[in-house]
Amino acid sequence: MLRPGSECSSFTRSPKRAMLKMQPRGWLRLLCLPPRSSRVAQRSSTARWPRHGDTSVRRTSAATIRPQHRSCSRARCSRYGPSGRVWRRQVAGCGRQRGRRTDRESSQPTIGLRRSGTRAGVRCSPRCRMARRCITSSGRLDVWSRHAPTVPCESGPLAAVAPDSARVAAVDVSGAIAAIWDARTGALVAKFELEGPGWTSLGFSTDGRWLAMSGGDHVSIIDADHARIVATIQGPQIHAIAWDPAGPRLLTGSAVGDASLWAMPSGARVRHFREVGEPIDAVAWSPDRTVVALGARDGAEQVFDVDTGRLINQGNQLHSKVTAIAFDTASQVLAAGGASGAVVITDARNGALVTDLDGGRGVIRSMQFAPGQPWLLGASTEGTARIWDATSPYRRWSSPPIADDCDVVTALEPDSRFVAVPCPGHVTQVWDTAADRLLAEVPGATALGPGLEPPLPALSALGEQVAISHDHAVEVYEVPGNRLVEVIQHSSRISAVAFSRTGHDVVSGAVDGTLLVTRSGRAASLLAASGSIDAVGFSSNGHVVATDAHGRLHVINPDSRATIADIDVGTRIGLLRPSPSGDRLVAIPIPASVGPPILVDLEQNQVVARLDGHIGRVFNARWVSGDRFLTTGDDGSVRMWDGNGRPVQTYRGSSRLYDAVLDPSGAFVVSGGSDGILRYWDIVTGRALWTTQAHKSAIVGLHFDGKALITRGFGGDLSRWRIDASCGGCSIVAIP
Template identity: 25%
Template sequence: MRLVIGGWLALGLCPPLAAQRDTLVYRAAIAAADGALAAGDTRGARRWLNAAPSRERGWEWGLLNVRSSNASIHTFPLDGAPSWAVAISPDGGTVAAGTSSGEVRLIDRATGATRATLRHAVGVVYDIAFSPDGAVVASAGAETFVKLWNPATGAVIDSLSTGRRRPLDVTFSADGRRLAASLTNGAVMVWELPERRPIRTLTGHVGGPPVPGVAILPDGRIASASWDQHVRLWNPDTGDTLRTVGPGYGHSGPYAAWSDVAADPRGRYLAAVGRDGLHIWSLSDWTERTIRGIAADVPTVAISPDGQLILTGSTNQRVELWHADDGAHLGSFVGHEGAIRSVTFSGDGALAVSTGDDGTVRVWDIARMTAAVARHSSAPYVALWSPDGRYLATGAHDGHLNVYEPSTGRFVRDVNIGSGPLVNLMWTTDQGRIIAVSERGQVKVWDVRRPGEPAAFLDSAYAPTVSAQSADRRQLFTVGADRTLRIWDGNTGAELRRLTLEGKATPRSLGMANGRNTIVVGWSDGSAEAWDLAADRLVGRLQGTAVSIRSFVGLPGGRNVLLGTESGELLVWDMAASTPGRRLRAHDDRVTGLSLSPDGSRVVSTSFDNVARIWDVADLTPTLTLRGFANYTHCSPFSPDGRTLAICVSSSKEVRLFRAEP
């Protein structure tokens, strides 16, 4: 002991002060790393994370560690030749890169070996595309034709004439039956495959400037992006222009010449890039969303196969990842040492591929940058992990109960409970059944193992307002309009007993404070009460705080609870006191949910203010803010192993999964 204390004294510190110093250093490092990632400085983020004291590292460190470890999975050098084009085969096994010397290199993604080199006679290869079945590679180069290649043999299949103009961009239709190429004279040529017969030349861009981008929509329509500052939508069968967006040629405003265009594979929107940033148009009503300030120039854009993500590459040497629905910036892939000229997704959406002026092709892991997304048919209100962490059950506004398997990214069950929005879910002790509680107070049970129709679980004449489950899942607790706490058997639904509560307002929240002994009820008038269930007696009452108690979580030790309010505050309540000990301004709007990590070290809060915050339980200091949500966040349960956080996002109808690794 003397040696330990002497060591601290030799450093001019006593043990408590050293611990405080480490905590302050850690939080400063986390804030700096988060800021560095937001600015796209991955290397800087890594430096700050490495500087964080190891014994202080918590969940937020693990999350930033994942996001900053975004070094490319593969880097393929092209012998110093700048590259303007990249594509990846549908099976993900072959990467094709076009160089400034007229070569198309087919690279084995697993080994980095060059399988074949396809040569144009002169100049730059501007674009490359694989056919949907992977049997053909199309390339657009400095000659006046589009070349079709057999990637297995490297042989030329055909050369499709583009007249006297060079092709700049080339793309296949989703069914592989058509090929389109944009030209330097402002036209777009379309061929029928496999006959390789030209069927239409689309003209109409003002002044005939180059058209550097072309895309074919799932329904066969064609989009083109031109230097005349227009994006046009065409009917390739008639040659008619269906829609024109953008300010038009000669415009002196913020718009500038377009560099590329991409179409959502699901047909919902178009995305185009240029010197003005990223523009996204809804194909249903043509509303436009613009993301400016990415870089001085953004030459390339791609959309993931499921339409949820957008990639951009820019002259600032970054590959940026965006959420398609709300335009949220999800992160930057950093590593190129020159402008990015081409980006694409792998066929399964798991990888991003980029190339540019530094003469390298880089392959990136999408999962390291973005939260996994589980799409829903309606706004999810509640989420609950199965005790073994294999499944995530979610309840939505339309009454649907979904069971999602995060490890595979698939929905394994979907059932319509049919009783209005679902507000609470609970697993039974055997993990085989899920108890679902609706906003209308109906409680039903559904067997996951033998899916059929949900069955009534509690007395059908009783409609609870709030509900909760014991830690061991053996009991279910409800409070209804009669302000009576009812305790039910968690497996059979049989009523065990009742307690008459003292509250006079509407119940808003309910939960266990410490294991299975103490339960807390929060009321709409800002009061709360705690009951010892072993003795059936009131052990604490919080006087009205004038704001409704909307959410609650018990803190380690069993004495204090954390309450989330309608006004966005967090209240720390010692259940032996009648007033809150601390009031924290946590959010700018209603706190919709609170969740404690399994190790008891972190609490996450969600809110109507569109953010989620991570808090250090030791002193209730925020350690990290998760942003980028289009609308309010609802629920935030940690997985049983504490590594994954599920956050419900209402407006975009999804649950985002944030994974942290030590």
């Protein structure tokens, strides 16, 4: 228990976290909480710390602090100090003050702790009290409160402290009067009259030189050193402000939907993010100063680039009025709190939902992330401050997107450990997903013509080389790195390229029908088809497989250059999926062709079956176990087939599905599609089991790395997920 005048020595223990709790007699109780890696937590009567990595999607707060004194009924602000410790400000309503310590000089209720050897005066009028409690980097506790007789206080004012703790400013709840005090002496420095409907906002700039204050209409910019107004930002109805973390620029949001950036002290507008729209009640800067976020009354969150004013992403995960918004210290995720008491965490780069957090019933008024930690602190009007673990319950890692829309939904091979990520108009990235490591960035492929997709990149089996098509040549790059090691020339544009199952042999086809195989730098012609080569590949026994524009499938021995088979499959084929045993091949038509995939017997050199069942385009096929394989289609279904082309089971979703895989246990089919949702089905019954939002945009590829699931998004971004396949107590959303 802390008593007035005591020191908070336990706050100097860096592994711990702590919060303060007002006791009935006005004393402050210190709750020292364990580090986030601890599995056993100390508890308060209303709080618990969850185990790290708790798999709950809707996360409950790790700690909840509820004030017990009647006059401490509404928590308006909670923040982390420079050292990562918590301070919390409460604004109390009017009421009787009982059991208070009394200052002998003023005969008014007083709470005080010594600050750097001097007393920080804390005065509470019998009618109304405003208290601010701050844990400083030195480990001592500052508590001060001041009720100015000239400031009406029916509910409690909004206050701010200068970064150097030398000044305290407050705006009364009606937004009519603002004042600045000397925090050391408690002396009134200046008083200002404001105009506004009572939607108050207040804040010091990072250097403490400028103070912005508003009653809900215009914003007055005050030179804090000289206590005078130097600029006025005209409203109307400016409801939210946020200072640049490292400069004299102010972000504002208004009830008419305007969001602007202003330079100080001139008051000139330097960026206009939006002019009209839903009322904006919360704004925030990212700590790296590259983006800003707006929270609107309809629940929408928007993120803008500061330099260009470009809208980066927008979403509505909260579905209720946004009342507070904050970035984490790494500028990677964004927290939004609402009038419903709920909090959602989204990816600041693409807007994808990371997790949602259980709050109380009160309006979330303030939020802040702990420095260097994934803890989010929030305060609400129900009188509680909560700390949440803001990490995703499933996602363990993700890469930034290459672009907003790479517009590539297929791959030359089903995703595996080494992945080549194409993005037309941008670089092609090569990843080692087992190590979450970017291996290379090489130039992107050249399109075959206007409106035509460029050929897909090819990766060697061990990820040592990547082949990219550029006009009349195939360029082979070394991985890791991007050193050009070989160029394979054709007489016309390259239309398809692939590596052998082992080694670095390359087969490439062109629009003039030529087919080359290149070994150790030597290219040999295998075929001169009458139409463009659409797809190429190697079977597991080393034979070259190629399809042309006339619907012919050619099987060629690259050693003797002899054609083994010439099969009429009846449609143009764009993707080849040979079985691991090499005796079967699934041929997937190009997007413009009408017809189902074709199952081909490579031993008997004949068509086994047409895989009728999907409605519309089929995007992918993957061999999963024995002689069975999965196909995904435009109709929102995954279908399992046996080696003779007979349907085994159908797994139905609600959106276009691009890829599917079996989990390592063999018990579930997992798929991703156009809505960014991962879907799990029981492999035997086909019953839909769980869903979880993985990407904001489409999921175009996925595979398992051990027990971890790797997903690839429409923007070229990758994510690693850890979901317990046994799902004992699993809390992915259950589908009844």
